[in-house]
Amino acid sequence: MILSKLFITLSIFANIFSGNKDIEVNHDYLDSHINLSIKHFESEKEEYEKLNTFNGETVDEIATKLNRYLNSTLKGKGEFIAKYSIEVGMDPYLATGVMLQETGCYWTCSYLTRVCNNVGGNKGKPGCNGGSYRKFNSIEDGIKFAINKLNSYYKKGLTTTEQIGPKYASDPKWAVRVNRYINKLKK
Numbered sequence: 001m002i003l004s005k006l007f008i009t010l011s012i013f014a015n016i017f018s019g020n021k022d023i024e025v026n027h028d029y030l031d032s033h034i035n036l037s038i039k040h041f042e043s044e045k046e047e048y049e050k051l052n053t054f055n056g057e058t059v060d061e062i063a064t065k066l067n068r069y070l071n072s073t074l075k076g077k078g079e080f081i082a083k084y085s086i087e088v089g090m091d092p093y094l095a096t097g098v099m100l101q102e103t104g105c106y107w108t109c110s111y112l113t114r115v116c117n118n119v120g121g122n123k124g125k126p127g128c129n130g131g132s133y134r135k136f137n138s139i140e141d142g143i144k145f146a147i148n149k150l151n152s153y154y155k156k157g158l159t160t161t162e163q164i165g166p167k168y169a170s171d172p173k174w175a176v177r178v179n180r181y182i183n184k185l186k187k
Helices: 002-017 027-052 059-067 078-088 092-103 111-116 139-155 161-168 174-186
Strands: none
Touching: 059 078, 059 092, 059 174, 078 092, 078 139, 092 139, 092 161, 092 174, 111 139, 139 161, 161 174
16 A cells, blocks of 8 residues: 555656656645655554564564574574564563473473473373373464463563462472573573
8 A cells, every 4th residue: 555655656756857747746635645654654663663572672683592592392483482472462581481491492392392392381181191281282382372371470460580480380499590591591
């Protein structure tokens, strides 16, 4: 839509400047359409930046940082994690820090992650190999579930590992361990 309006506008200007005097130009009309196009572009740019940045960093910058520490089953999933986290309003560093703590994917991912695509230590049905931990059809499904679970705490105002930890994990040192990963990821 913007491109067609721009093309029409440029065509009119081309005719004017090429010496074609048969065209009468309504400058107010042109100005109003140019201003509408600029406002639409600015609105689209804002929406794009909202969906593709977090605290001033682009998805690509975040993904590069995350991918340095994602190994085994999560290798190369930094962009997916960053995009989905930002899309739902979640801190991608916190989400990835939790995944690293829960999966061991800083080195080699746990059996639960490799076989069941469970990146959050989440329990539920369908069970993985008859156990109490949940099985996911794909690693992306497991990542989305883990991020959504963490985001449910975010929506309740629990936005730090210290606030989320007692609700998420039984390990009293969970927050300290996740924060270590977060600090590494942000460098």
